[in-house]
Amino acid sequence: DAMVIQNPRYQVTQFGKPVTLSCSQTLNHNVMYWYQQKSSQAPKLLFHYYDKDFNNEADTPDNFQSRRPNTSFCFLDIRSPGLGDAAMYLCATAGRVSDHEQYFGPGTRLTVT
Amino acid sequence: GQNIDQPTEMTATEGAIVQINCTYQTSGFNGLFWYQQHAGEAPTFLSYNVLDGLEEKGRFSSFLSRSKGYSYLLLKELQMKDSASYLCAVRVSDYKLSFGAGTTVTVRA
Numbered sequence: 001d002a003m004v005i006q007n008p009r010y011q012v013t014q015f016g017k018p019v020t021l022s023c024s025q026t027l028n029h030n031v032m033y034w035y036q037q038k039s040s041q042a043p044k045l046l047f048h049y050y051d052k053d054f055n056n057e058a059d060t061p062d063n064f065q066s067r068r069p070n071t072s073f074c075f076l077d078i079r080s081p082g083l084g085d086a087a088m089y090l091c092a093t094a095g096r097v098s099d100h101e102q103y104f105g106p107g108t109r110l111t112v113t
Numbered sequence: 114g115q116n117i118d119q120p121t122e123m124t125a126t127e128g129a130i131v132q133i134n135c136t137y138q139t140s141g142f143n144g145l146f147w148y149q150q151h152a153g154e155a156p157t158f159l160s161y162n163v164l165d166g167l168e169e170k171g172r173f174s175s176f177l178s179r180s181k182g183y184s185y186l187l188l189k190e191l192q193m194k195d196s197a198s199y200l201c202a203v204r205v206s207d208y209k210l211s212f213g214a215g216t217t218v219t220v221r222a
Contacts, residue, residue, distance in 0.1 A: 042117070043156070045210070045211075088153075094208060101146070101158050102158075107153075
């Protein structure tokens, strides 16, 4: 009964080689988020979707893109990964405002070689 | 900008009580969350405070003072499985959270 699923759990890519991380949800939530979390740091919001409306954070590098083809799926594309992009990438969802909570997936640990 | 501060590390003994403080200065405030995150895993929801006061949920309690920009998470009867990072997060708008860097709690036998 997994609710927010991320694949793969571990991803290794080469410097400059495009990589895509995926997230799916069974909660039928309107909002989906991508966070980047480096070791011992706060999760940093990259962008979020409210339905199909894309909301980019001002300091998210252009190297990071996202797609949400339908309610259930959301993708994070890193066009040219650098060594500094090695991190845990967390996908989260949220329903109605009154539900308060964000539900997180298990994360994808990205290594850049 | 958002500023959310919490201690980096805390250590306590099994069965003891630990209080993790969080202070915040944010552009908006629609409530404060505490999440637990075990190493290499996703954050899991612990508590949510939107009004001043104490919310108790089993061994965990969370307190909020909006006028002081302050919250704490109280963990009672500590167990080894409580060793984790605890993240304070402020809901700065309807759908956005701003997180602190987390407090790593180590429980010793």
